[in-house]
Amino acid sequence: MQARRGVYEPAISVENLSVTYRVAIDRKQTLRSAAKRLGRRQRLVKEVHALKDVSFSVSPGAVMGIVGANGAGKSTLMRAVAGILPPSKGRIVVNGRVSTLLALGVGFNGALSGRENILLGGLAAGLSRRQIEQRFEAIADFTGLDIDILERPMRTYSSGQYSRVAFAVAVHMEPDVLIVDEALSAGDAKFKKRAEAKMRELVVEDSSRTVLLVTHGLATIQKMCNEAIWLHEGRLMKHGQPGHVTRDYMKFMAVQESEATALEDI
Numbered sequence: 380m381q382a383r384r385g386v387y388e389p390a391i392s393v394e395n396l397s398v399t400y401r402v403a404i405d406r407k408q409t410l411r412s413a414a415k416r417l418g419r420r421q422r423l424v425k426e427v428h429a430l431k432d433v434s435f436s437v438s439p440g441a442v443m444g445i446v447g448a449n450g451a452g453k454s455t456l457m458r459a460v461a462g463i464l465p466p467s468k469g470r471i472v473v474n475g476r477v478s479t480l481l482a483l484g485v486g487f488n489g490a491l492s493g494r495e496n497i498l499l500g501g502l503a504a505g506l507s508r509r510q511i512e513q514r515f516e517a518i519a520d521f522t523g524l525d526i527d528i529l530e531r532p533m534r535t536y537s538s539g540q541y542s543r544v545a546f547a548v549a550v551h552m553e554p555d556v557l558i559v560d561e562a563l564s565a566g567d568a569k570f571k572k573r574a575e576a577k578m579r580e581l582v583v584e585d586s587s588r589t590v591l592l593v594t595h596g597l598a599t600i601q602k603m604c605n606e607a608i609w610l611h612e613g614r615l616m617k618h619g620q621p622g623h624v625t626r627d628y629m630k631f632m633a634v635q636e637s638e639a640t641a642l643e644d645i
């Protein structure tokens with residue numbers, strides 16, 4: 380859809396997006412072929428078509444859930460929208476500042492302390508040093524980690540401590556577009572509660588923020604989202620109301636499962 384300023388400008392517009400990964404594989408050599416090649420390695424390049432001609436748009440303020448089986452292309456789509464992964468084909472337009480909760484903490488430097496990574500994360504999100512300093516206390520507070528832990532290099536953190544910092548940074552950037560990939564499963568039970576409350580505040584209470592939310596928790600999609608898409612093997616299967624999308628997705632998965640069981644029975 381061609382957006383005209385003042386008429387309808389989507390927050391996110393994805394047009395005919397395809398993403399192909401190229402993976403180099405070392406082919407197993409037989410003794411004879413190895414002798415022939417005199418020890419030279421034979422490399423094959425395999426293409427993985429993670430997204431195939433996907434198009435949709437998201438209105439400003441919408442909370443869009445993304446569902447799909449393992450390997451469907453959800454994380455690839457999130458990385459592409461976040462600008463981390465270039466499209467192989469097609470176009471993505473995002474209006475506004477994006478903050479991501481992708482595979483929590485991508486971009487953190489393990490050699491630096493939690494405190495330094497909070498600063499770096501803020502700079503990467505486009506805030507000024509002053510703006511980050513103003514928010515530092517709130518971010519540090521939100522992590523629930525003692526200041527002496529925040530002074531240690533992040534490579535010494537447990538995965539829960541790591542995700543606490545990543546989550547705290549991302550949700551305090553006040554982005555126009557927030558991309559959340561399975562982040563609600565981060566941390567222990569206590570932190571999960573705080574994370575969910577914060578997400579609700581960001582997603583539900585501030586209706587100007589556009590959110591993309593990837594999760595296998597279909598109940599979360601129904602609770603938090605007002606739109607959803609379902610991806611399967613890189614293709615967009617359905618775009619619509621969360622209830623309809625999750626219903627069709629569950630039906631599809633149940634059929635696949637019963638077919639697999641039937642095959643096992645043979």
Ligand SMILES: Nc1ncnc2c1ncn2[C@@H]1O[C@H](COP(=O)(O)OP(=O)(O)OP(=O)(O)O)[C@@H](O)[C@H]1O
Pocket residue numbers: 400401402427428429447448449450451452453454455456
């Ligand atoms: N860096 C990569 N190099 C090669 N192939 C990749 C890479 N990342 C993902 N893929 C492949 O792309 C496809 C889509 O993966 P993606 O991680 O986007 O799926 P997903 O829907 O997020 O899955 P999950 O629910 O398991 O997290 C899969 O077939 C996966 O193996």
